[in-house]
Amino acid sequence: MDPPRALGPQGSGPPYRDGPLTPSERRDYARLRGREALRHRRLRYAAASVLLVLAFVLSPLAVVAAWADSQVSDTDRYVRTVAPLARDPSVQNAVTDRLTTRVVDNVDVKGITDALSNALAKTDAPPAIVDKSHLLAGPLKDALTTAVHTVVGKVVTSDQFAQLWDGANRRAHAALVKTLTGEGSSAVEAKGDSVVLDLGTVLDKVQEKLVDEGYEKAANIPDTDKTIPLFRTDKLDDAQDTMRLLNVVGTWLPVTVVALAALAVWTAPAHRVTLMVAAIGTGVMMVLLLLGLVIARRVYLDSVPTTMLPADAAASVYDTFVRFLRNSTRTVLVTAVIAAVAGYLYGPGRGARFIRSATSRATGATGRAMARSGLRTGATGHWLDTHRRWTTGIVIAAAVVALVLWNYPTAACVALVLGIAVVVLAVLAVLGAASTVDGTERTKDPIGPR
Structure with a gap:
């Protein structure tokens, strides 16, 4: 906009501009502009700081x-998360022991020894033998436990068990919904302060195997508790509430964090430093x-009684369930390190300039x-050489899109x-x-300080 104009006396005469600023006016003007610029930069840094703190917390x-x-x-x-549990030796041992106990507990060993005593009495066996026949209950139960444990172990360690495990979890994918939200019903359920896995299909397979091995009475084993505990916590309700919230924001919260970080970098006066x-x-x-x-692993292991789940099996369960979370965390960590290093390499530091110059x-x-050997790229190579910033940006953007x-x-x-990007x-x-063999070797910084 043009500066205001003034007219001569009585509105006549040619218009004229105001004169130039005096040195003192220029100093005042420069001071005011500097103060305003500093205030503006402080506001931008403050806004960027708030955005970064939010991004870090989230x-x-x-x-x-x-x-x-x-x-x-x-x-x-x-x-894929739960599949390794079927092949983990500690989990297999825990499942075998629990299923063996469930099967043996449903066998009336005392009834067998009482029937034996009655049979001996009817054959006029010596009273001493009849009276002591109940002592066979212990050895009989131990022998039965050993036999059942062997059969159950064969089932649990077989490939068929792993297939049953994967198939059951695939058909009952609502299990995880039940674990995290406590809604619906599936193979995994939240009971009180515990999260348990229903092994009914596996127990049915064990009964079939026992019958095949000659234990016909196993087919008459009544229904019993067919679950095995996976987790136990007195804060399960609180955890479920938290996970419900996380499930709602699971898609948008990562996008929000990236947007906050990008907005902070864009808002701050020093983009490269803010990126770092x-x-x-x-x-x-x-x-x-x-x-x-x-x-959390240590807290979880301390909270699970060994009578419910052996320590090694509990550790395997925890490590298996969170391994993808660990992988994701390491992925973000590596990406952050790469971004920080890239920000440094694009900066004016002596080491960064040396690396760029050497490259x-x-x-x-x-x-x-x-080019000297005859492999010249001509106009294409010249275009690549003169548009190096554009090609670098395109390659970096393609790498980000790929991830x-x-x-x-x-x-x-x-x-x-x-x-691949490098x-x-x-x-x-x-x-x-390679577009030409003429010219001197470039020793200046191809990127320049940021």
């Missing part, structure tokens, strides 16, 4: 929520989450060697995508340098 919850949501919504992933802070803070929160899982010299020398579209990426997946960038740099 990041562990986002990882847990995404894990819980995937376990509920993805049947294949849930089956966001990555480092997220990495620290992932380390704390891993430590929390270790502490540029190496790719340039390789490209020119190709977003990858179902449940692991730390190894992140490393693989990073390796190789592609190196190849593009070599092709750009």
Whole structure:
């Protein structure tokens, strides 16, 4: 907008502009502009700080929520979660012992010894033998326990048991919903302060095997408790309430955390530094989450009585159920480390400049060697060389999209995508340098300080 104009006396004469600012006015103006700019920068830093704190606090919850949501919504992933339990020796031993006890407890050993005493009495056996026949109850029960344990062990350690386990869990995928929300009914149920697994199908298979082995009476074993406890906690109701909330926000909470971090980077005056802070803070929160899982494991093992579930079996159950959560946490941690390192390498630090310069010299020398050998890339290579910033951004964006579209990426997946992106960038740099053999080797920073 043009500065105000003034007219001569009585409105006549040509208009004229105000004169230039005096030195004191310029100093005042510069001081006011600097003060306003500083205030604006402080507001931007304050807003970015608030956004980062929110992102840091919500990041562990986002990882847990995404894990819980995937376990509920993805049947294949849930089956992959519980499948190793059927093949874990400690769990197999616990299931074998529990099923053996259930079967033997339903055998009337006292009735057998009483029938034996009556039979001996009818054959006029010596009274001493008849009176002491009840002493056979202990050895008879031990022998029966050994025999049943052997048969049950064969069933539980067989491939058929693993197939039954996987099939039952696949058909009863609502089990996890029951565990986390306490709603519906399935193979896994929440009873009081315990989470139990219904092994009715397995027990039926054991009865069939006992009959096949010659124990015909096993077919008459009455229905009994066919469950085995997986978890026990006096805070199950609170945990279920928390998991219900996490299931609701399981899809949007991770998106919200990413959006908060991106908005913080965009809001802050120093984008690169803020990106590094966001990555480092997220990495620290992932380390704390891993430590929390270790502490929770100890608390869980201390809360499970050995009479309910042996310590080694309880440890296997916990480790199996949370292993995908650990994998997700490590994946986010590795991604955060890569983002922090990338932010540093794009900065003005001496080490970052040295790495960029050395990389540029190496790719340039390789490209020119190709050109001298006749493998020139011509106009295409020249375009790649002059649009290196664009091609770098496209490759990085493609790597990010690949990780977003990858179902449940692991730390190894992140490393693989990073390796491919680095190789592609190196190849593009070599092709750009191979466009000509003329010119001097680039030693300046191809990116420049950020």
